[in-house]
Amino acid sequence: MRLSLAQLNPLIGDLSGNSKKIIAACKDAYKNNANLLITPELSILGYPPRDLLFNPLFLEHQWDILDEIVTYIAEKTPQLTLLVGIAEPAQDLQVPNLFNSIALLKSSGWEVIARKQLLPTYDVFDEKRYFRAAQKSGVILLTENERTWRLGLTICEDLWVEEGIQGHRIEGPDPIADLTSKKIDLLLNLSASPFTHGKGLLRQRLASKAAKRLNCPVIYLNQVGGNDELIFDGSSFITDQKGKKTLSLPLCKESIVTWDATSNSSISSPSLKEDQEILLQALVLGVKDYVGKCGFKSVLLGLSGGIDSALVAIIACAALGAEKVSGILMPSPWSSEGSIIDANNLAKRLGIKTSTIPIASLMENYDITLKTTLGKLPQGLTAENLQARIRGTLLMAIANEQKHLLLSTGNKSELAVGYCTLYGDMNGGLAVIGDLYKTNIFDLCHWLDSNNAYQCRSDLGLPKTGDLVGSAILNKPPSAELSPNQLDSDSLPDYEVLDKILKALIEDRSNYKTLASKEYPSALVTKVKKLLKNAEFKRRQAPPTLKVSEQAFGSGWRIPIAST
Structure with a gap:
């Protein structure tokens, strides 16, 4: 039996457009003599559809789409069987009233053959708002070349059942255990699993464990593409029955690959990538799809000569091409000459167009206007925030x-402690690096300027050799330059220390009292915790942030603004 894996990039809610991708995959699969084509979780709708699922017309349109695909199969690819993800209405009046399901399509029609059992409600996931949990795993029989194949079917979280590997698991049945008595020949997992650091290796470990438990190969097929703050990296793969990976699909790219289950042989796979390259590719995909899927043609950002705006400019150029990126320099009386030079040099290296708008006269006008009401010139933080605004x-x-999309250039460290200005540097339609701590940004930028990054830079259409960020930017002490000789270290702990405390509090959910007693001065941890809490109202008004960590500031961060 030959199977085609379609690692697709859907647009959420675009059922017609998504079905065209599926039909194109059918054509490719048929050309490669595949018997079965599989597509990702909720592949007709795109994942996550969220509250679009409450629209009955949206759901009803699925049936027309399924019928259209069946018609295509009957006319053009009659020997092909197709698996697609759908939202299936339950046959009663209870809520939630949907199942997250898999439909089997062939020339004679379509039918639902499997439903998701484990519904995640942690972090960015909220599936129990929409779906019911199924109670058993799906198994289908396919006969090809006088052999009947027993295929086990699971959907995304159904594979995530190994507490020893994950460190935890959600409450519910073990779909893999349910399949152990079914004597299946292959396990299929149709997935829509967002990217985070290190998640690719974790998926492989889970699939490997399932393969050993079931004594059969595992096919893990993941969605690819950026959808709002989420980035789906694809990175689909197949393991043999011993858990060894035998096939890999590309990172962050649509791809269709056909595999012969009879031979179960290895296929040439994409080369392994460094962690920094994986992170960069994910951010590039996130920007590219957010811009494209939201209907923008170009982007704009403020270039300060600092490392944050430099990295955002590089990512934007890799995602869209330098011709679609514009940078604005807005020097104040406190901007150093070096920062202006560094910003212009970066723009030249990248080939992006820039404009310079000095803001000294605007600052003076604001001062004069506000003096009438305040009785004095704005001072301190008020004056600094005015510049940002x-x-x-x-x-x-x-x-x-x-008609540009404005990219925000703030980082996670700043967003965490409120070292940012509402309606100022937080302005924008997308926070590109808002889930990277300052130390992460330095690490990624150092890698970008290393020899190890040259091939990746070439692949992304960036200058192939030489400095990209540049030593002047890399070696500059971080500064907002909102007052004379200002440095971030005047207000914040060293980023090497601050970021470790923030990661412990935000991602590890460490007890701050324990953290203070064991690793860091109590006064410092208490200060950082207070800053984190007090900045919640700012983060609630921030633009969408591309998620690359286990805990980003976004839909998966639900801390009250008014709290202790």
């Missing part, structure tokens, strides 16, 4: 007029 207003005006 002047810049934010200019950027939004240019983005509005020229």
Whole structure:
């Protein structure tokens, strides 16, 4: 039996467009003599469809789409069987009233053959808002070349049942255990699993364990593409019955591969990538799809000469091409000459167009206007925030007029402790690096300027050799330059220390009292915890942030603003 794996990039809610991708995959599979084509979880709708699932017309449109695909199969690929993910209405009046299901399509029609059992409600997932849990695993029989194959069917989280590997698991049945008595020949897992650091290896370990438990190969097929803050990296694969990976699909790219289950032989796979390259590729995909799927043609950002805006500019150029990226320099009286030079040099290396708008006169006008009400000139934090808001207003005006998407350049460290300005540097339609701590940004930028990154840079259309970020930016002490000789270290602990405390509090959910007593001065941990809490109201108003960590500030972060 020959199987085709279609690692697809859907647009959520675009049932017609998604069905065209599926039909194109049918054509490819048929050309390669495949008997079975599989597509990712909820492949007709795109994942996650969220509250679109409450629209009955949206759901009803699925049936028309399924019928259209069946018609295509009957006319063009009659020997092909297809598996697609759908949202299936339950046959009663209880809520939730849907199942997350798999439909089998062939020339004679379609039918539901499996339903998801484990429904995640942690982090960004909220599936119990929409779906019911099934109670048993799906098994189908397919006869090809006088052999009947028993295929076990699972959907995404149904594979995540190994507490010893994961460290935890959600409450519910063990779909793999349910399949052990079924004597299946293959396990299929149709998935829509978002990218986070290290998740690819974890998926492989889980699939390997399932293969050994079931004594059969495992096919793990994942969605690819950026959808709002989530990035789906694809990275689908097959393991043999001993858990050894025998096939890999590309990272962050649509791909269709055909595999002969009879031979179970290894196929040439993409080369392994470094962690920094994987992270960069994910962020590039996130920007590319957010821009494209939201209908924008170009992007804009403020170039400060600092490392954050440099990295965002590089990612934007890799995602869209330098011709679709514009940078605005907005020097104030406190901007160093070096920062202006560094920003212009970066723009030249990348080939992006820039404009310079000095803001000294605007600052003076604000001062004069506010003095009438305040009785004095704005001072301290008020004056610093005014600069950021002047810049934010200019950027939004240019983005509005020229129809760019404004990219926010703030990082996770700043967002965590509130070292950012509402309606200023937080302005934008997408926070590209808002889930990277400052130390992560330095690490990624150092890698970008290393020899190890040259091939990746070439693949992404960036300058192949030489400095990209540049030593002047890499070696510059971080500074917002909102007052004379200002440095981030004047207000914040060293980022090497701050980021470790923040990661412990945000991602590891460490007890701050334990953290203070064991590793860091109590006063420092208490200060950071207070800053984190007090900045919640800012984060609630931040643009969507591309998620690359286990705990990002976004739909999976649900801390009350008014709390102790």
